[in-house]
Amino acid sequence: MSAPNLKIEDLRVSIEDKEIIKGLDLEINGGEIHAVMGPNGTGKSTLSAALMGHPKYEVTSGKVTFNGKDLLEMEVDERAQAGLFLAMQYPSEVSGITNADFLRSAINAKREEGEEISLMKFIRELDKKMDLLEMDNTFAHRYLNEGFSGGEKKRNEILQMMMLEPKLAILDEIDSGLDIDALKVVAKGVNDMRSPDFGCLIITHYQRLLNYITPDKVHVMMQGRIVKSGGPELAHRLEAEGYDWIKEELGIKDETVGQEA
Amino acid sequence: MSVDTSLRFDKDYVNGFSNSRQEPAWLQELRLQALELAQNLPMPKPDKTKIDKWNFTEFKHEATGKAVAFNELPEDVKALIGSEEEAKNVLVIHNGTPVYAALEQDVKDQGVIYTDLLTAAKEHEDLVKKYFMKEAVSIDENRLTALHAALFVNGAFLYVPKNVELSAPIQAVYYQDDKAALFNHVIIAVEDNSSVTYVENYLSTNDNTDSVTNIVSEVFAASGAKVVYGAVDNLAKGMTSYVNRRGRAGRDARIEWALGQFNDGNTVSDNTTHLIGDGSFTDTKTVTIGRGDQKQNFVAQIFNHGKSSEGYILTHGVMKDNASSIFNGITKIEHGATKSHGEQTERVLMLSEKARGDANPILLIDEDDVTAGHAASVGRIDPLQMFYLMSRGISKAEAERLIIHGFLAPVVSQMPLESVKKRLVEVIERKVR
Numbered sequence: 001m002s003a004p005n006l007k008i009e010d011l012r013v014s015i016e017d018k019e020i021i022k023g024l025d026l027e028i029n030g031g032e033i034h035a036v037m038g039p040n041g042t043g044k045s046t047l048s049a050a051l052m053g054h055p056k057y058e059v060t061s062g063k064v065t066f067n068g069k070d071l072l073e074m075e076v077d078e079r080a081q082a083g084l085f086l087a088m089q090y091p092s093e094v095s096g097i098t099n100a101d102f103l104r105s106a107i108n109a110k111r112e113e114g115e116e117i118s119l120m121k122f123i124r125e126l127d128k129k130m131d132l133l134e135m136d137n138t139f140a141h142r143y144l145n146e147g148f149s150g151g152e153k154k155r156n157e158i159l160q161m162m163m164l165e166p167k168l169a170i171l172d173e174i175d176s177g178l179d180i181d182a183l184k185v186v187a188k189g190v191n192d193m194r195s196p197d198f199g200c201l202i203i204t205h206y207q208r209l210l211n212y213i214t215p216d217k218v219h220v221m222m223q224g225r226i227v228k229s230g231g232p233e234l235a236h237r238l239e240a241e242g243y244d245w246i247k248e249e250l251g252i253k254d255e256t257v258g259q260e261a
Numbered sequence: 262m263s264v265d266t267s268l269r270f271d272k273d274y275v276n277g278f279s280n281s282r283q284e285p286a287w288l289q290e291l292r293l294q295a296l297e298l299a300q301n302l303p304m305p306k307p308d309k310t311k312i313d314k315w316n317f318t319e320f321k322h323e324a325t326g327k328a329v330a331f332n333e334l335p336e337d338v339k340a341l342i343g344s345e346e347e348a349k350n351v352l353v354i355h356n357g358t359p360v361y362a363a364l365e366q367d368v369k370d371q372g373v374i375y376t377d378l379l380t381a382a383k384e385h386e387d388l389v390k391k392y393f394m395k396e397a398v399s400i401d402e403n404r405l406t407a408l409h410a411a412l413f414v415n416g417a418f419l420y421v422p423k424n425v426e427l428s429a430p431i432q433a434v435y436y437q438d439d440k441a442a443l444f445n446h447v448i449i450a451v452e453d454n455s456s457v458t459y460v461e462n463y464l465s466t467n468d469n470t471d472s473v474t475n476i477v478s479e480v481f482a483a484s485g486a487k488v489v490y491g492a493v494d495n496l497a498k499g500m501t502s503y504v505n506r507r508g509r510a511g512r513d514a515r516i517e518w519a520l521g522q523f524n525d526g527n528t529v530s531d532n533t534t535h536l537i538g539d540g541s542f543t544d545t546k547t548v549t550i551g552r553g554d555q556k557q558n559f560v561a562q563i564f565n566h567g568k569s570s571e572g573y574i575l576t577h578g579v580m581k582d583n584a585s586s587i588f589n590g591i592t593k594i595e596h597g598a599t600k601s602h603g604e605q606t607e608r609v610l611m612l613s614e615k616a617r618g619d620a621n622p623i624l625l626i627d628e629d630d631v632t633a634g635h636a637a638s639v640g641r642i643d644p645l646q647m648f649y650l651m652s653r654g655i656s657k658a659e660a661e662r663l664i665i666h667g668f669l670a671p672v673v674s675q676m677p678l679e680s681v682k683k684r685l686v687e688v689i690e691r692k693v694r
Contacts, residue, residue: 052652055644080654092649096667105663106653143667160653 003030004067004083004167004199006051011062013043013050019060020046020257022224028168031196035210035235036203038221039243041256044203045089047221048172052086053079066168081110083167087157087174093145099156100126100140103163110164129162132192134185150177158189168199175209187212207239220246222255269319272296275411278323287390288382295400295410305403305503307529309587309619310558315501315527317405320473322412324441326355334361338434341462341684351432352377356439357414368427374420375431378446381418388420392448397479397507397535405503409444409475416446419459421486423452430491430678431457436464440472443500447478449488453511456487460681463492467499468525474502482514484538491681493521494530495688498553504530512538512567519676521685522549522559523692533562536570536601544573548672548685550665550692551584551616562591565601565631574605577672578618579665581693585617590635596627603633610668611641612661658694665693 006028013021020043028034038044050057051064053076064071066082074082094102103126108116117125126140133155145153154174161169171190175183190200190213202215210218210232218234219226220243228234228246237245247255275296279289304312331345334353342348350368352375353361359377368375374385382389394400400410417433437443443465451457463476474496482488488508496502502524508516516534534543545561563572574590592603603626609618622635642664650660669689676682 052648054648075657076648076651077654077656077660080652086652088649088652092643092646094646094650094664094667096670097663102650102653102663105659106650106655109654109656109659164653 002067003196005029005065006071006168006199007065009063011050011064012060013046014058014060015046015056020224021050022257023062024225026219026226028199028201030167030199032216033194033200033202033213034217034219035215036201036219036221036226037205037207037235037238039205039255042221043224043257044221045172048086048170048201048203051170052076052084077109080166085161085164085166085169087154087161087169087171089172089176091145091153091157093143093148095143095146097144098141099144102144103160106160106164125163129159132162133159133189135159151179151182154178154186155182158186162189162193167197168201169193170201170203172203173205174202175204175206183209184212207235210235222246222252224257227252270296270322270412278412282379283383284379285383285386287386291400292411295407298401299404299407299411302401302404302407305405305529307558307560307587308589309621310529310556312529312558316471317473317475317501317503318408320442321440322442322444323414324356324437324439326358326360328358328360331361335436337464338436341434341464342432343680348432350375350429351434352417353434353436354415354417354445355436356441357444359415365429368429371425372422373425373427374418376418378413378416378418378448385418385420388450389418389448392450392479392481393446394477394479397481397509398477398505405475406477406505409446409477413444413446413475413477417448417461419449419457421451421455421457423455425455427455427457430680431459433459433461434464435461437472438466440467440470442473442475443496444475446476449479449490450481451483451486451488453483454485458489458491458678460491460678461493462684463494463496465497465500468497469499471499471501474500474504476502476504478506480506480508480516482508482510482516484512484514486511487515487517489517489519489677491519491676491678493681493684493688494524496524496526498525498555500524500526502526502528502530504528506532508534508543510534510536510538510541510543513540514538515542517543517677518545518547519681520545520547521681521688522547522557523688524557525553525555527555528557530557531560531562533560533564534572535564535566536572537566539567539569541567541570542572545575546672546675547576548669548689549576549578549586550581550689551578551586552581552692554583557584557586558589559586560589560591561605563593563603565592565594565598565603567601568598569600570598571602572604574607575672575675576607576620577669578609579612579668579693580609580616580618581612583613583615586619588618588620590620590622590637591625592623592633592635593625594628594631594633598628599630601628601631603631605635607637608668609639610665611639612665662693665689
């Protein structure tokens with residue numbers, strides 16, 4: 001397996017004719033974990049949704065390649081088949097489909113007809129991953145996300161990631177609404193995936209998740225762009241001092257989208 | 262096509278038809294009276310569906326089937342009823358002719374009658390006379406009920422005497438591979454404190470030829486009796502169908518309906534239960550998939566007459582392509598039916614811009630001391646659900662398939678018999694692909 005590569009160049013994204021991402025560049029390689037941080041309303045979640053192909057977001061210009069292929073030309077399912085994964089901030093609930101049936105359909109969607117995963121192997125894998133994420137076995141037979149608590153939904157997103165083994169995962173505020181124990185479990189899942197064949201983009205407000213998953217690179221997003229990049233020490237400084245020093249340094253008064261410097 | 266008010270079937274025709282089958286005089290007489298009514302009565306008027314251009318009255322009437330041994334039954338039919346060991350109590354009617362019948366000896370020994378309706382009309386005249394189109398569906402309700410009585414070809418008669426609890430289901434398959442109309446009549450009469458499960462399948466092969474279905478089922482549950490009635494309608498595109506399934510529940514009796522409404526042609530289907538006795542109970546569960554250009558009208562209706570009677574309706578329908586369906590749910594609590602309860606839920610999911618679905622829950626309450634409730638929803642597939650499923654690598658078609666199964670699951674999973682559940686899932690699977 002070749003190491004994955006996601007390359008974003010001068011990306012611009014609008015929702016309902018309002019531009020949210022305003023020329024963003026980012027490159028993520030296999031083996032790397034990147035964190036995009038920033039206050040609310042700076043375009044972080046828009047970035048993740050646009051990369052996955054959310055129907056409401058329109059890419060107006062720029063280029064995104066995933067392992068050399070034009071990601072923006074692909075349908076949502078093709079992006080996933082190519083190895084991209086998005087752990088969503090607000091996963092949908094789908095009634096009447098069990099978690100297990102859904103996961104098997106997703107795994108088999110990537111396989112050729114006749115090469116479907118055997119039920120035994122699937123159950124074995126599922127049990128193993130659920131144990132690691134400290135999820136109760138009954139989750140497999142509950143309807144997809146239906147009636148799940150916020151924390152249960154987040155764990156379920158990580159479970160899906162572990163079962164589908166993507167080449168590149170985007171975790172959109174996977175830490176929001178999690179208590180410290182749940183946070184550790186989620187981090188354990190992500191760390192378990194770490195390898196030269198896996199890249200990860202973590203989107204978060206807070207440093208605290210990064211105490212358990214050490215990022216290789218940290219980026220700060222404001223006004224729809226990455227305004228500062230650094231190593232893990234950048235996250236520590238943000239935790240200690242907040243975002244004001246960056247705003248001061250760059251002469252930004254209001255960091256949210258639509259407020260130009 | 263325009264529908265002439267005169268009928269092509271006249272008195273001579275009906276006389277000849279009845280004679281050729283050596284029907285008893287009372288039945289012949291009843292047919293002739295019905296024919297006269299059919300000439301004068303108006304068509305039924307399903308609420309919110311215009312059927313004046315639909316053909317219910319022009320058709321080839323007679324066809325024949327041939328009696329066969331079990332292993333000579335068509336594979337489609339065998340798939341429905343299981344192996345010969347499993348299908349111990351079964352009736353198969355092919356083009357109006359009973360072609361296969363089985364009933365266990367110990368069931369017979371308990372006095373249970375299960376036979377085709379024509380045979381029953383000859384051998385159990387008094388019983389058939391008592392139930393046939395009297396208290397449940399009347400001959401003179403409209404032109405099509407009258408036409409049904411005048412021209413019904415055959416059907417099933419199931420009689421369970423007092424204090425008999427049948428554990429094995431009673432099965433029936435009605436299949437048509439001739440372009441002739443399907444006029445079928447079912448009577449289920451269950452006496453005091455007895456119970457039975459009956460499962461029927463309708464099948465036809467006329468996708469490309471036009472024909473007509475006219476079905477009447479009458480169910481009688483006497484005091485303390487229980488009837489579970491499962492049906493899977495799977496008639497082909499060429500069939501224009503009129504279906505009437507009606508039940509009457511006596512004191513503390515229960516009637517449970519589980520209906521898979523999967524016809525491919527235009528359909529008007531009415532399921533009505535009268536809760537006559539105090540403490541009676543009914544539960545109607547239906548699932549429907551509309552596709553192509555078909556238009557359908559479904560009524561699920563419960564009348565609470567008895568005190569402390571309870572009625573439940575649960576309907577889930579999926580509309581694809583250009584299909585349109587009206588779902589009318591009616592709970593009518595009569596004056597004097599104190600402490601009664603009525604509840605209904607109708608949900609419709611539309612998969613395409615051109616599909617139409619309409620859910621109309623209606624509560625009509627003439628008594629103060631009752632409880633009732635309803636819920637209805639009509640909606641399109643949620644684009645965020647689609648995005649979520651597809652973001653896991655699932656194709657659009659497969660995501661839709663999952664959502665449809667998920668939408669129908671709350672009804673399918675509550676269906677009374679494993680065999681009915683399995684059959685429903687199979688038909689749903691074929692229809693959503």
